Amino acid sequence: AKAEGRRTYRYFMPEMDVKAKARHELATELKRAVTEHDFRLHFQPLVDLNSGTIAGCEALLRWQHPVRGFVSPAEFIPLAEDIGLIEDLGEWVLDQACRVAVGWPASMTVAVNVSPIQFRRATFPLKVAAALARTGLAAHRLELEITEALLLQDNESTLAILNQLRDLGVKIALDDFGTGYSSLSYLHRFPIDKIKIDKSFVDTLTEEAGSATIVRAIVQIAAAGNKTTLAEGVETAAQRDLLRHLGCQQMQGYLFSPALPEDALARLIGNTDAE
Numbered sequence: 574a575k576a577e578g579r580r581t582y583r584y585f586m587p588e589m590d591v592k593a594k595a596r597h598e599l600a601t602e603l604k605r606a607v608t609e610h611d612f613r614l615h616f617q618p619l620v621d622l623n624s625g626t627i628a629g630c631e632a633l634l635r636w637q638h639p640v641r642g643f644v645s646p647a648e649f650i651p652l653a654e655d656i657g658l659i660e661d662l663g664e665w666v667l668d669q670a671c672r673v674a675v676g677w678p679a680s681m682t683v684a685v686n687v688s689p690i691q692f693r694r695a696t697f698p699l700k701v702a703a704a705l706a707r708t709g710l711a712a713h714r715l716e717l718e719i720t721e722a723l724l725l726q727d728n729e730s731t732l733a734i735l736n737q738l739r740d741l742g743v744k745i746a747l748d749d750f751g752t753g754y755s756s757l758s759y760l761h762r763f764p765i766d767k768i769k770i771d772k773s774f775v776d777t778l779t780e781e782a783g784s785a786t787i788v789r790a791i792v793q794i795a796a797a798g799n800k801t802t803l804a805e806g807v808e809t810a811a812q813r814d815l816l817r818h819l820g821c822q823q824m825q826g827y828l829f830s831p832a833l834p835e836d837a838l839a840r841l842i843g844n845t846d847a848e
């Protein structure tokens with residue numbers, strides 16, 4: 574048994590070593606990238622389903638690594654959270670997103686993803702207020718995207734922070750709705766302005782009747798609480814048409830546009846607006 578244990582040990586260690594080493598290297602580079610602001614924001618339009626106009630954009634973080642090329646936020650955000658970089662990174666995103674949005678038509682909002690770690694800091698509302706003051710963006714044009722998990726843990730402090738943010742005048746959106754341990758009853762307890770219906774429901778919308786039923790239920794509950802609904806990851810005209818039919822108000826997805834660099838987005842806004 575001992576020999577076997579050893580063999581297992583020998584078989585698995587090198588692989589773990591390689592993974593740990595790769596992670597360590599990525600962490601070192603991420604640290605440097607944060608210090609040197611080696612990131613870009615791309616902006617994906619949020620589209621009004623009835624009018625077809627751009628209601629706002631979601632800021633999505635991009636790391637253009639000199640050697641690795643494009644590193645996905647799905648890969649580096651969890652790492653940034655683990656190694657204590659997410660607050661600095663999140664602050665940069667917030668500032669940059671507000672700075673860019675100031676140049677858009679006043680009807681447009683900017684949505685910023687907020688990590689739970691960033692959100693839980695008692696100083697978070699102050700950081701948001703500071704970013705608004707620094708950039709001159711009107712508070713109602715900033716939408717903060719949080720996830721369901723935040724509502725389940727530590728209710729009291731989450732509610733206190735949400736109320737402070739609401740007092741500032743910023744909007745709150747619940748991201749990836751339906752993927753967590755969502756209890757619909759939570760929706761009324763928290764000051765939330767928008768529900769972003771997760772892409773997984775949209776993907777199966779035109780094939781599985783169950784998805785349409787769920788989306789319809791979410792839309793109805795949201796409407797009862799005066800909340801806006803947005804469907805994520807809309808890729809086909811059939812999905813868009815059904816979502817409109819179900820009463821969903823906004824959509825986001827490759828059907829309309831992927832996330833774009835600042836200048837490409839400015840051209841898109843210029844071409845879409847009649848002004």
Ligand code: C2E
Pocket residue numbers: 617632633634645646647650663666686687688748749805806807808825826827828831832
């Ligand atoms: P998310 O907040 O759910 O963002 C939506 C993701 O879906 C984006 O991926 C977007 O590019 C992608 N997407 C949009 N439309 C479509 C579509 O029609 N089809 C498909 N297949 N995908 C679509 P991205 O940019 O790779 O971001 C991944 C995740 O990383 C985000 O998911 C968000 O959780 C996180 N993230 C991105 N930027 C930030 C940030 O600044 N701060 C934090 N804390 N997290 C961020």
Ligand code: CA
Pocket residue numbers: 631686718748
């Ligand atoms: Ca998001």
Ligand code: CA
Pocket residue numbers: 748749769805
């Ligand atoms: Ca999402």
Ligand code: CA
Pocket residue numbers: 749
């Ligand atoms: Ca997602």
